[in-house]
Amino acid sequence: MKRRKVGNMLGLAVLSALLERPMHPYEMATVLRERGKDGDMKIKWGSLYTVVGNLEKHGFVEAVESVREGARPERTIYRLTDAGRAELEDWVRELLGEPDFEPPKFRAGLSLLPALGPDTVAELLGTRLGALEERLLTRAEALDGYRAEVPRLMLVEAEYELALLRAEADWVRALLHDLTTGAMPGIDAWRHFRETGQLPEDLGAFAEGGRE
Numbered sequence: 001m002k003r004r005k006v007g008n009m010l011g012l013a014v015l016s017a018l019l020e021r022p023m024h025p026y027e028m029a030t031v032l033r034e035r036g037k038d039g040d041m042k043i044k045w046g047s048l049y050t051v052v053g054n055l056e057k058h059g060f061v062e063a064v065e066s067v068r069e070g071a072r073p074e075r076t077i078y079r080l081t082d083a084g085r086a087e088l089e090d091w092v093r094e095l096l097g098e099p100d101f102e103p104p105k106f107r108a109g110l111s112l113l114p115a116l117g118p119d120t121v122a123e124l125l126g127t128r129l130g131a132l133e134e135r136l137l138t139r140a141e142a143l144d145g146y147r148a149e150v151p152r153l154m155l156v157e158a159e160y161e162l163a164l165l166r167a168e169a170d171w172v173r174a175l176l177h178d179l180t181t182g183a184m185p186g187i188d189a190w191r192h193f194r195e196t197g198q199l200p201e202d203l204g205a206f207a208e209g210g211r212e
Contacts, residue, residue: 001094001098002090002094004091005058005060006055006058006060008047008051008054009041009042009043010043010044010045010047010051011051011054011055011060012041012088012091013032013037013041014028014048014051014052014055015061015080015085015087015091016037016088017031017032018061018079018080018084019080019085019088022077022079022080023077023078024075024076024077024078025049025052025075025078028048028052029045029048040157052078055078055084058083059081059083059084060080060081060083060084060087061078061079061080061084062078062081064078064079065077106168113190114190114193114194116194117190117191117194118179118184118187121179122176122179122180125172125175125179126176128172129169129172129173129176132165132169132172133169136165136169139158139162139165142158143158143159146158
C-alpha cells in the first residue's frame with residue numbers, strides 16, 4: 001500500500017463527502033454518519049478537525065468561507081481541490097485494485113488454538129457463530145429495506161459484507177461440527193496436551209519444524 005501524506009481513513013471519507021459539495025466539518029460528519037461510512041471504514045470522529053487540517057495543509061482541501069449561524073461558533077467551509085480529487089481517485093483505485101492481505105485478528109486466534117482446550121474453543125466458536133448469524137440477519141434485513149429506494153451502485157459494499165459474513169459463518173459452523181463430533185484429526189492428542197502439558201511427538205515435530 002502506498003504511503004500517503006494523509007493516511008487516516010477518515011481523510012478518505014472527508015474527500016468523498018466534499019466530492020459532492022463544499023461543507024464545514026460538522027456537516028461532513030453528519031453526511032458521513034447518515035451514509036454509514038463509519039461502518040464501511042475505521043473512523044475516529046474525535047480526530048475530524050485534525051484530519052481536515054492535515055488535508056488543508058497538503059493542499060487536498062481549501063477553505064472558501066466562514067459562516068456564523070446565530071449564536072453558534074463560526075464555521076469554516078472547505079471545498080475539494082484538484083489535488084484532493086486526484087488523491088481521492090488514486091486512493092480508491094488502490095483500495096479496489098490491490099488485495100489487502102493483512103491477517104485478521106480471528107486468524108491470529110485460530111493459530112493459537114492449543115492455548116485453550118477443544119471444549120473451550122468449541123464454546124467460543126459457538127458464541128462467535130451466534131454473533132455472526134445475528135449480524136447477518138440484521139444486515140440482510142437492512143439491505144433488503146434499502147433495495148427498493150437505493151441504486152445497487154450505492155449498496156455493493158453491503159453486499160460484500162454479507163458475502164464475507166456468510167462465508168465466515170459457514171466455515172465456523174463446519175469447524176464447530178468437527179470439534180463437537182470428534183471428526184477433527186488430532187483432537188484427542190490436543191485434549192491430552194491440555195490435560196498433561198505433554199505435546200505428542202508428531203505434533204511436537206510439526207510445531208518445531210514450522211509450516212512450509
